[in-house]
Structures are given as structure tokens and as C-alpha cells.
Amino acid sequence: xxxxxxxxxxxxxxxxDGIVLSQSQVLRRIPGRRIVVRKSSPVIGKxxxxxxxxxxxxxxxxxxxxxxxLDAAVMGDVxxxxxxxxxxxxxxxxxxxxxxxxxxxxxxxxxxxxxxAEEAAREKGIVTDHVIVNDDVAIKDTRxxxxxxxxxFVQKIAGAKAEQKASLEEVKxxxxxxxxxxxxxxxxxxxxxxxxxxxxxxxxxxxEVELGIGIHGEPGVQKAKMMRSEEIAAFLVxxxxxxxxxxxxxxxxxxxxxxxxxxxxxxxxxxxxxxxxITKHGLNVRSSFIGExxxxxxxxxxHLTVLKLDSELRALLEEATEAPGWHVWS
Amino acid sequence: xxxxxxxxxxxxxxxxDGIVLSQSQVLRRIPGRRIVVRKSSPVIGKxxxxxxxxxxxxxxxxxxxxxxxLDAAVMGDVxxxxxxxxxxxxxxxxxxxxxxxxxxxxxxxxxxxxxxAEEAAREKGIVTDHVIVNDDVAIKDTRxxxxxxxxxFVQKIAGAKAEQKASLEEVKxxxxxxxxxxxxxxxxxxxxxxxxxxxxxxxxxxxEVELGIGIHGEPGVQKAKMMRSEEIAAFLVxxxxxxxxxxxxxxxxxxxxxxxxxxxxxxxxxxxxxxxxITKHGLNVRSSFIGExxxxxxxxxxHLTVLKLDSELRALLEEATEAPGWHVWS
Numbered sequence: 187x188x189x190x191x192x193x194x195x196x197x198x199x200x201x202x203d204g205i206v207l208s209q210s211q212v213l214r215r216i217p218g219r220r221i222v223v224r225k226s227s228p229v230i231g232k233x234x235x236x237x238x239x240x241x242x243x244x245x246x247x248x249x250x251x252x253x254x255x256l257d258a259a260v261m262g263d264v265x266x267x268x269x270x271x272x273x274x275x276x277x278x279x280x281x282x283x284x285x286x287x288x289x290x291x292x293x294x295x296x297x298x299x300x301x302x303a304e305e306a307a308r309e310k311g312i313v314t315d316h317v318i319v320n321d322d323v324a325i326k327d328t329r330x331x332x333x334x335x336x337x338x339f340v341q342k343i344a345g346a347k348a349e350q351k352a353s354l355e356e357v358k359x360x361x362x363x364x365x366x367x368x369x370x371x372x373x374x375x376x377x378x379x380x381x382x383x384x385x386x387x388x389x390x391x392x393x394e395v396e397l398g399i400g401i402h403g404e405p406g407v408q409k410a411k412m413m414r415s416e417e418i419a420a421f422l423v424x425x426x427x428x429x430x431x432x433x434x435x436x437x438x439x440x441x442x443x444x445x446x447x448x449x450x451x452x453x454x455x456x457x458x459x460x461x462x463x464i465t466k467h468g469l470n471v472r473s474s475f476i477g478e479x480x481x482x483x484x485x486x487x488x489h490l491t492v493l494k495l496d497s498e499l500r501a502l503l504e505e506a507t508e509a510p511g512w513h514v515w516s
Numbered sequence: 517x518x519x520x521x522x523x524x525x526x527x528x529x530x531x532x533d534g535i536v537l538s539q540s541q542v543l544r545r546i547p548g549r550r551i552v553v554r555k556s557s558p559v560i561g562k563x564x565x566x567x568x569x570x571x572x573x574x575x576x577x578x579x580x581x582x583x584x585x586l587d588a589a590v591m592g593d594v595x596x597x598x599x600x601x602x603x604x605x606x607x608x609x610x611x612x613x614x615x616x617x618x619x620x621x622x623x624x625x626x627x628x629x630x631x632x633a634e635e636a637a638r639e640k641g642i643v644t645d646h647v648i649v650n651d652d653v654a655i656k657d658t659r660x661x662x663x664x665x666x667x668x669f670v671q672k673i674a675g676a677k678a679e680q681k682a683s684l685e686e687v688k689x690x691x692x693x694x695x696x697x698x699x700x701x702x703x704x705x706x707x708x709x710x711x712x713x714x715x716x717x718x719x720x721x722x723x724e725v726e727l728g729i730g731i732h733g734e735p736g737v738q739k740a741k742m743m744r745s746e747e748i749a750a751f752l753v754x755x756x757x758x759x760x761x762x763x764x765x766x767x768x769x770x771x772x773x774x775x776x777x778x779x780x781x782x783x784x785x786x787x788x789x790x791x792x793x794i795t796k797h798g799l800n801v802r803s804s805f806i807g808e809x810x811x812x813x814x815x816x817x818x819h820l821t822v823l824k825l826d827s828e829l830r831a832l833l834e835e836a837t838e839a840p841g842w843h844v845w846s
Contacts, residue, residue, distance in 0.1 A: 204784030244780035454534030
């Protein structure tokens with residue numbers, strides 16, 4: 187393993203320090219905890235928004251903390267769910283009296299730890315609720331579908347709604363609207379290396395591609411012969427569009443994200459091919475997001491997320507945010 | 517070579533199409549040319565700003581086109597200087613009557629083609645001038661120093677000045693002030709693969725690092741045993757700071773950029789170490805930029821750029837821009 191590290195076991199901790207140091211006008215860290223909060227937190231009268239998960243997906247989730255997105259991110263070790271104690275502290279830290287919404291990725295560990303922490307916070311008298319994001323169509327059983335790129339759209343749109351001082355019910359309603367209208371799927375060309383493990387997460391040949399990957403360095407649901415960008419785009423779009431309840435002329439937002447080790451040039455080539463495929467299905471690309479939003483360390487590969495927009499989602503998506511990791515491009 | 521491509525020979529062309537398609541409200545392409553211009557170009561009464569170079573450095577330079585940064589980017593094939601004919605057309609396209617400034621990277625091909633095009637544009641009666649960026653301290657002879665990350669600071673700061681309808685002389689003066697006060701150096705862990713070539717640009721062992729790399733997939737000026745992040749940070753900072761005419765307490769802007777294949781987690785770990793080193797030298801980090809600003813395809817590695825700020829440079833750096841590739845973070 188050749189990486190820019192000091193102690194592999196402290197990688198998540200040191201990265202979090204770098205994140206907060208680089209944006210100390212927006213972010214602060216709760217001492218002794220793996221929690222990054224908005225500097226101004228708690229915002230009185232605003233619903234608090236929390237997300238979190240394993241490290242290794244930077245800029246997720248600490249980078250999405252800031253006015254207009256999250257109030258706190260709770261981070262675990264690389265690809266490991268955060269500790270319930272940290273999640274409880276995060277809920278307390280962002281409670282401005284209007285309730286706290288937890289945005290949970292649909293992974294067993296995350297769902298278990300976040301709902302446990304939510305219950306504990308309720309017992310302390312804090313009004314909470316949660317949504318679970320499961321936008322990955324690579325898995326047929328919708329209950330088992332993972333949260334992937336769509337989670338970032340949930341954070342952005344629910345964050346904009348909360349900023350308007352909407353009620354907890356209203357913020358949850360728009361978060362659920364994003365989840366219902368957002369589907370994703372990805373592919374990988376190469377694995378990644380978890381620092382504390384030191385070896386690749388899977389093996390793959392030079393002429394193969396993994397289809398239907400998650401974002402934790404895992405292989406896909408199916409291996410195939412390497413394909414051209416146009417073929418990958420057609421494959422992903424053909425899996426995603428039938429899962430959206432979309433009609434001719436509907437507007438969509440498109441997110442094309444590299445998994446960490448894929449060049450920006452490849453992302454733009456793939457974006458053009460995905461755009462052409464989506465347009466062929468009669469949909470109208472309103473806005474495009476290209477870069478790395480929740481990658482898997484330095485994995486080679488790409489994830490496509492399509493969000494069907496209505497006038498409410500579109501307006502909220504286009505609101506400004508101070509979250510340092512949110513950007514339209516790489 | 518396993519990349520997300522269609523035809524390797526058309527990679528630069530297709531990436532450019534994706535870039536313009538994704539930001540069609542800000543960017544447009546000049547038909548038949550490798551030129552991306554601001555949609556509103558030429559802006560009457562404003563100095564036109566142009567930069568360009570080989571492709572493979574996305575989001576540079578097309579992503580830096582937009583209000584507050586460039587008026588046009590002229591792109592060549594991967595790691596290849598753009599054609600003089602395209603540069604001449606770009607100059608004509610952004611000429612709003614206040615003159616055109618060319619921001620040139622200090623590479624033989626770029627300097628030759630851009631100054632040739634400048635001469636041709638002058639013969640057509642367009643007032644032009646140029647600056648040459650040479651911020652890479654890895655090379656001792658200052659005349660041969662390459663332009664690297666500092667070029668993006670030149671674009672940002674000169675772009676903000678031009679937006680204020682400053683004269684060509686004034687825009688050139690702040691561009692030169694950035695060049696004088698900005699130094700960079702980088703390292704590589706792995707090479708990259710130029711699509712039309714299909715094989716790695718150099719070979720390197722699992723326990724080695726290349727010190728003093730450029731941004732075209734080339735090896736460094738020196739090979740060394742792999743180092744920890746703290747050691748890399750100390751090495752780079754110790755090479756950069758003596759080249760800045762800086763005093764205790766001076767403010768600096770810091771850019772930490774991956775070369776394309778390095779994970780964001782590593783960038784944040786390295787940023788913290790670089791921050792600590794810069795602070796040890798008595799300098800005050802005013803603003804931090806972390807991500808990929810002008811990478812080398814999917815190369816593994818990192819580049820550090822330090823810009824000494826005065827009140828003018830700081831204010832211009834902090835102005836807003838609509839350029840889609842400009843962001844504070846990855």
C-alpha cells in the first residue's frame with residue numbers, strides 16, 4: 187500500500203482534523219468526538235439535520251455541513267458506522283428546539299446505530315425523526331437497496347428546506363420526496379485499499395468491469411467484460427430510468443461522480459454519454475453535478491444518480507449553501 | 517489501459533463536449549474549434565482573459581471560464597499545446613475593446629504557440645499582452661520553471677480584477693503580482709496513462725516516491741524512498757517558503773491538490789501536515805483550497821501551492837466567480 191498517510195489507524199481522525207482546519211470559519215469539531223458541526227450550531231428555531239457514516243467518502247459528510255445543508259456530520263472509521271454515543275451527542279448539539287432529522291444510509295450498521303441513538307435522544311426529550319436513503323437500483327429488493335449518491339441530494343434539498351424554518355414534518359416530507367424520486371447505479375474498474383487493512387478490497391482483471399457497485403470498495407452484483415463509456419452509460423441509464431416514475435419532458439438533475447481514482451476527463455466523457463442516453467428517454471436535464479460527492483477512497487469507477495425534479499425540489503436544489511464540499515463540478 | 521472512454525484519440529474532444537453540455541448556461545463552444553468561451557463573450561469594455569494548454573488537466577482550463585475568471589480556454593490534445601489558429605480565434609472572440617491578456621504556462625510549446633498567436637492578433641489590430649506563469653520551485657533555473665497550481669490563482673485574481681473593468685496594464689500588474697508571490701512543488705506515487713498512448717508515463721516501485729513532478733505525467737527531478745505525509749509536507753514546505761519573500765505573520769493562501777488518483781482522505785491528511793509546517797514558519801493561513809485544480813489525468817500524487825497575500829490579492833481572491841470548476845474544496 188502506497189498512500190499519503192502517517193499512521194494508517196489514525197487516517198480517519200487526521201483527515202477530520204484537516205477538514206475542520208481548512209474551513210474553520212464554517213465548521214467546528216466537538217472535542218473528543220468524531221463530530222463536525224456548523225460553527226453557529228444549534229440554530230434556534232431551525233430543524234437540525236444530521237447525517238453520518240464511515241470515513242473514506244470525503245467530502246461526505248463533514249464537507250456537507252454548513253448553512254443550507256447539514257448541521258452535523260458524525261463519522262466512523264473508514265467504511266465503519268459511527269458510534270451511537272457520538273450520534274447522540276450530535277443530536278444534542280444541533281437541537282435548536284424545532285426537532286432533529288436524521289438522514290440515514292440504508293446499511294445495517296448505520297440503520298442500527300442511528301435509530302438506537304434516535305431512541306436515546308427521544309428519551310432525553312428531544313423531538314426527532316429520520317429518513318432512510320436507498321437509491322441504489324443495483325439491488326432488486328428495495329428494502330435492501332443501499333444509499334449512494336442520492337443521499338447528497340437529500341442533504342442538499344432537506345437542508346434548504348430546513349433553512350427556511352420549515353417544520354420537522356415538512357423537512358421530512360421533502361427528504362422523502364427526494365428519496366422517492368432519486369435512483370442511482372455505479373460501476374468499478376479497480377478496487378481501493380482501506381488504510382488499516384493495507385490490501386485491495388477485491389481483485390479484477392484488466393479487461394473486466396464490476397457492475398452495480400456500492401461505495402465501500404465492494405465488488406458489484408455482476409462482473410462483465412470491459413465496456414466503452416457509451417455502453418456503460420446505456421447500461422446504467424437503462425437500469426435507472428424504469429425505476430423513476432417519470433414522463434416525457436420531465437426535468438431531472440444528474441450527478442456523475444467518480445469513485446476516487448477516475449480522472450475528471452473520464453467523468454466528462456461519461457457525462458456526455460449519460461446525458462445523451464437520458465435525453466433519448468425523453469427527459470430534460472435541468473442541472474448537472476460532476477465530481478466526487480461520496481467516493482470510495484481511490485477506487486476507479488463511476489456512479490450515476492438521476493433525480494426527477496418537480497418545482498419544489500428544483501427550487502430547493504438551486505438554493506445557495508455554505509457547505510464547503512458542495513459544488514457543481516469536480 | 518482500462519479507462520472510461522470511447523475512442524482514445526477523441527478523448528479530449530469528447531470531454532470538452534461534456535464540459536460545455538454540463539454548464540451550457542455559463543459556457544459555449546466555438547464550432548469547429550477547441551475553444552470554450554463565456555456565453556456572454558465578448559464583454560464590452562472588459563479586458564479579455566485567455567488561458568489554455570493540453571487537455572487531461574480538467575477542470576483546467578475550460579472549467580475556469582465564467583464571470584470573474586477566464587473569458588476563454590483554448591485546449592489541445594492530452595498534454596499537448598493548443599493550435600495557434602485556435603488561440604488567435606480565441607483572442608478575437610473575447611476582444612471587447614479593452615485588450616486581451618494571455619495567461620501562459622511556462623512550457624516551450626505553450627509559450628511558442630501563445631506568443632505566435634498574440635503577434636498575429638496584434639497584426640489584426642487587437643491590443644494584447646501576456647504573462648508567463650512559472651511557480652514550480654522543483655526546477656532551480658527560474659527561466660525553466662514550469663507553471664503549475666499557481667496558474668489557477670493567476671486566473672482567479674486577474675479574472676476578478678478584469679471584472680472590475682480595470683485596464684489591461686492593471687490586470688497584468690496583479691497577474692504579475694500573483695506570479696511573483698506564488699510558489700509550488702509536488703510529488704507523485706504513481707504515473708498516469710495518456711489515452712492515445714495506452715501505457716504508463718513512467719515506472720516506479722511500491723516503496724518509492726517521485727519528488728518535484730510537473731503535471732504532465734512526467735517523473736520528478738529526484739526519486740526517494742516513500743515518506744510519511746508529515747515528511748512530504750515538511751519537504752515541500754521547506755522548498756517553497758524560502759522562495760517566497762515572506763515575513764513572520766504574513767498571510768498566505770494554500771492550495772493542496774491531488775494529481776487525479778489520490779483519495780480526498782489523503783488530501784485532507786496532507787493538508788493538515790502542510791498547514792502545521794507553514795504555521796511553524798510563522799505564516800498565517802488565510803484561506804485553503806483542497807481538491808483537484810489542474811491534475812494529471814489519474815496520476816497518484818499531490819501538489820502544494822502557497823500564495824503570499826497582500827490586501828489587494830486577498831480581496832480579489834475572495835471575490836465571487838461563476839466559473840464552474842472553481843471551488844474551495846474537492
